[in-house]
């Protein structure tokens with residue numbers, strides 16, 4: 001190809017370590033870099049990022065690019081973009097990866113527009129073809145279909161869906177070099193005034209091992225039954241669009257394409273029809289159980305186990321049985 | 329102040345999953361017969377955001393812009409009947425097969441031709457290819473700032489204030505206009521066309537611009553300029569058990585379900 005070389009991951013920070021999605025990206029990035037026989041770079045932008053170097057090195061990063069400063073504490077589209085654009089341009093990476101997150105959704109397209117590269121968003125699989133072009137697989141049509149794209153242009157930029165790819169296990173640290181990135185030319189046209197956290201009480205649906213989801217088939221006065229089931233299972237409560245619009249659950253508990261993508265061990269859908277835009281959020285669940293009174297409901301095709309029943313009859317018995325079994 | 333809303337006409341994303349078919353050879357989705365195309369729901373929500381701004385300031389004029397062929401006029405008429413003031417279609421055989429970059433380039437040429445604008449609104453993604461690329465790329469081509477996935481947009485004086493949806497809440501951002509915002513469904517249901525709106529929309533002329541009208545660079549549009557190729561399109565296979573647990577009554581079925589889950593160690 002031309003003088004583009006290597007894989008660059010634009011990372012994000014979690015609680016005093018790399019964000020989970022960044023660890024997943026480094027797994028995919030290392031694999032692609034090895035196939036190309038080229039180096040893997042990681043760019044970290046933030047207030048205090050140098051503490052992540054041991055972790056980065058253990059995950060197989062060859063070069064860590066550090067953009068550090070108090071003004072970089074919160075993601076700012078313009079400032080982060082300027083830094084990522086400079087590093088991507090100077091390193092001339094052939095493949096640039098980032099999470100399909102708030103930052104990635106903005107930076108991916110903007111970087112591709114600036115650098116003239118190809119772009120694949122919300123990818124669930126990445127590979128290289130025989131000519132070493134990037135092959136990106138992503139859900140389309142609300143999850144009804146999957147599409148595979150082959151890049152024809154460099155650099156090749158992909159945003160990757162969180163939890164779609166496995167986290168890498170740490171390897172025996174590399175000889176990683178660290179490069180400090182200038183953060184001077186950081187003019188911003190976007191000003192942040194407030195961050196508001198809106199979360200349901202109890203475990204977060206993206207972390208919970210069990211999620212019980214409420215759908216439009218449940219009447220508001222019965223929402224408590226769904227919560228009781230979640231409680232005896234030690235799980236979290238999520239839902240489809242209507243319960244969110246009606247204010248029973250916060251936006252952060254909506255599951256699906258516009259809501260969250262979750263991967264619990266057990267997902268119980270109560271009064272949910274199984275629309276693709278909703279199921280897009282829970283296809284990664286290990287087990288799906290559906291309770292719906294319509295034997296034709298699409299959800300039964302998408303579930304491992306189902307009972308055809310009115311939730312009003314089924315839930316109290318189910319809750320009671322689980323209590324007996326588990327002593328919860 | 330002029331507000332431009334970019335809209336796309338697509339296959340109704342809420343058709344029953346059983347009606348969704350793909351031609352894997354042609355790599356195309358087969359539109360089921362008798363099901364009309366719709367304005368992509370996120371774009372309708374962008375129109376809704378624009379209409380709410382118009383309600384808050386009398387100088388706001390809304391223009392809908394769409395890149396499209398035969399059915400584009402229906403899409404424009406639909407949003408005119410929701411309350412949009414003007415509609416523009418950009419259409420040309422040379423646009424056929426444009427990717428997100430070609431599309432954003434064409435839209436940027438049309439917006440530059442319109443000239444004076446304060447705000448450009450797009451849906452967070454088109455609900456067919458779900459890529460979410462055109463909005464931010466368009467902002468880059470126009471040289472204006474962008475915020476994606478908004479649940480509220482206000483435009484007061486020369487400033488736009490956006491509530492951007494985050495994984496665990498939202499944040500409030502401000503930009504000087506002109507600026508671009510992509511809108512998400514968290515903004516709430518888009519209004520339905522009113523009877524009066526439908527009558528007014530029927531009377532309105534819709535402007536159509538060609539590639540030549542816009543002075544498009546032929547090297548940046550159409551399938552030839554696409555930066556990637558669609559290699560395959562398929563309906564993913566389903567490997568769930570799909571087992572219905574029964575019993576002599578609901579209570580027994582529910583008990584059996586609990587038993588199965590217990591045996592598998594799921595609870």
Ligand SMILES: Cc1cc2nc3c(=O)[nH]c(=O)nc-3n(C[C@H](O)[C@H](O)[C@H](O)COP(=O)(O)OP(=O)(O)OC[C@H]3O[C@@H](n4cnc5c(N)ncnc54)[C@H](O)[C@@H]3O)c2cc1C
Nearest residue numbers: 215216217240241256257258259271272273277293294311
């Ligand atoms: C672009 C786009 C994005 C979207 N994003 C999302 C998203 O992120 N998340 C999301 O959830 N939706 C999303 N949607 C909406 C989605 O398409 C569906 O409309 C929605 O998921 C349906 O929710 P539901 O299953 O709760 O309701 P319904 O489809 O109305 O289903 C209700 C079900 O309850 C059953 N039922 C009724 N009464 C009972 C009873 N007494 N006992 C048991 N069962 C009963 C019915 O048989 C039915 O199957 C999106 C749509 C679009 C177009």
